[in-house]
Amino acid sequence: MSRRDVSLTGVERFFDENEVIVSKTDLRGRITYANRVFQRVAGYTETDLMGAPHSIVRHPDMPRCVFKLLWDTLAAGQEIFAYVLNRARNGDHYWVFAHVTPSYDAAGNVVGYHSSRRVPDRAAVDKVIPLYRTLLDIENSHSDRKKGMEAAFATVVGLLQEKGIGYDEFVFSL
Ligand SMILES: Cc1cc2nc3c(=O)[nH]c(=O)nc-3n(C[C@H](O)[C@H](O)[C@H](O)COP(=O)(O)O)c2cc1C
Numbered sequence: 001m002s003r004r005d006v007s008l009t010g011v012e013r014f015f016d017e018n019e020v021i022v023s024k025t026d027l028r029g030r031i032t033y034a035n036r037v038f039q040r041v042a043g044y045t046e047t048d049l050m051g052a053p054h055s056i057v058r059h060p061d062m063p064r065c066v067f068k069l070l071w072d073t074l075a076a077g078q079e080i081f082a083y084v085l086n087r088a089r090n091g092d093h094y095w096v097f098a099h100v101t102p103s104y105d106a107a108g109n110v111v112g113y114h115s116s117r118r119v120p121d122r123a124a125v126d127k128v129i130p131l132y133r134t135l136l137d138i139e140n141s142h143s144d145r146k147k148g149m150e151a152a153f154a155t156v157v158g159l160l161q162e163k164g165i166g167y168d169e170f171v172f173s174l
Pocket of ligand 1: 023024025029053054055056057058059062064067070084085086100101113114115
């Protein structure tokens, strides 16, 4: 099913402040573990999720440049924090503050990735919504998907340069 076919309900889902949505993936981003909180909030069973691409919860309002930053950061062996809007199975949506990190084996090789997500700060989400909207509009204004993503990515880089801060500092300043 293409993303355009997915109906969104416009209903936001919430989870508890003391809960953590956890998942692990292989190197390609296919889910190898999803905790009960993940299953409940996203509305999928463990069987649905095992082996599925993590984009199973991708929301169409998320700019793709955010995922480029995520994958570039992981490829560099670093952790990343990000505000992410996800889509539940029935089309509801939920915001998370995600921490994503590579998992290493005893020999120091990256064997997969791990993500923990907490309830995001509402004031931060209120700042992220218009920013992601702008980035998505930039992406959609290009007929070439790759060019659109690069233009949106360049916008983020420009914004950080303007502020004179790095991405981590920015995300924690929200
Ligand atoms: C550990 C880990 C957790 C991820 N969590 C999410 C998530 O919660 N939501 C999401 O949309 N993408 C998540 N991603 C990114 C997806 O793999 C994918 O890049 C993204 O959904 C964009 O999908 P697309 O490239 O098909 O557009 C995660 C990736 C990793 C490695």
